Amino acid sequence: MTIHDRLRATTQEIDEIMYPVRPLALPPAGAPARLRGARAPRALPSWVMPFAAAAAIVAVAVSLVAVRALPGAPQRGTSPSAAPPAAALAGLPRYAVLLKPQGGGPWVTVMVQGPTQASVLESLPTQTLTYAVLADTRTGKTLTTVRPPSGYTFTGVTGAGNGRAFVLDATQRKLAGGRPPTHIWFELTPRGTPRRLPAPVLSGYVDGIAVSPDGATLAVSYLPGALSGSVITLATYSLGTGRLLRTWTGPKRPYFVAGGDASVRLSWLADGRTLAYQGVADFRTVYLLDTTKPGDTLPGTSRAVFTTPVNATYSAGEPLVASDGQAVWLAVGLRPLSVSTYSTATGKLLHVMYSARMLASVLWAESATTAIAAVYDRAGAPARGTEIGVVTQGKFTPLHLPLAPQGIANSYGFSTIAF
């Protein structure tokens, strides 16, 4: 093979592994344009962190930040051209919350590629101001649009999966002196009124959140200090009182290794006491953590229930444990890509549920039979870009959620849609 051939082959290979490029985020008309790539400075020495964290907390306390709905909320939303059949939606979450950049249409960044880039964690809060949109999954209508408090932007959302509660992660936007950002939390109920949650004011780099099915407990995975060299921490908080309930720490090694990437996907099982996570110790393996059992390390208190088959050409979203704990949903393969279910008891393939042309990511799953997924260019249909819909055996029923035309974008681990 000549050197020319090798260069062409490498270029072709890059074409093959590239995901759709994320939408362009231009500043809103009239606003001063600012380069998005402005990075937070490097972290300060570790001894500064406690002072920095204290200062951030004080700053938050005195700023009396308040979340407010946009004027006129709940707003009239976009009316979808055709609502999905009611039968296909039976038993599915009635509401979804999507994050959207200011001045743009809601777009979705889901667990498409998986790994979280350290640089993304650093730059996320400095990017475009992000709003939260509460939508009705049956009609596709926007019910409310919520803007973050001054000085903050929404960087993540999690839902209880049953319409009871959504929790929004509001992240401090300006990171002075390389400090980790401060996070404050808001609850958004289907009534559409956001409420500042009593806890926790957390300083660190958050890369996974999950609210329990009863809406009472928030699980957060985060790096408490600098990105480099920190050990991942998982914590649970009472949303009623703000009290820290439990903490577990990850393996005693730097979280960001091998290229600066890692990822955590957190979800609660329906029992309300078991947390499923993936990406802390081994990105291919899904673990279950019984939050009622003693122990304060993730490796010591978790059990592995599923490992992505080594021969799977793994191209899309993270595995997601169905809330009944019986099955794992996973998208594997490249062109076409299969959305499949695996047994958590045996690790064996149960069913190939659906195929998409390019990529897919499972967003919500209650059992081995039904899930909500984002797919890009569904097979057998005209190219429509990204769609979110209900996946059952061999069938995809689109939900007409208010997505921008670009729809989906790479997120490297961040979920900006929740049910």
Added chain:
Amino acid sequence: MNPQTEAQASPSGATEQVTELYAAHATGLVRLAMLVLAEQAAAEDVVQDAFLGLYRRWHALSDPGKALAYLRSSVLNGCRDALRKQSRRPPAALLAPDAESAEARVLLGEEHREVIRALRRLPGRQREAVILRYCLALPEGEVASAMNVSRGTVKSASHRGLAALARLLKEDQ
């Protein structure tokens, strides 16, 4: 319609035209940046910054027909900056070892990573000339515009770069 005039008259004109350019060329520019940076997230950052830079300077662009060359040039500049930053960090995602790498799910094969590693060892001008000329198969004139050099420089840089690349790849074997 003259994009320049429209942009001056209406900010949304710039928005629409830059967005159209993005729709048409973002993927190709990300490919260019990935060949240098070996990491899609970083490549997209560079491309987004290039488009934001274009958006900010749209009214000052003397010839909108040169927007693509401007973007390529911005992307190359952004890649140089990113490479400098990467050199102080662990290896880029696509170059990370397979074992226990969080990126193993979507990786280049080893033979392609060798090529990218070798490209990164080339002097900047040679690397850019080789990528634009031989990976992206751009005509010499467009390469020269993107690199802001003469065609003669493109010829010599790409020739030398190719020879150096062959040598580096042979050394690695």
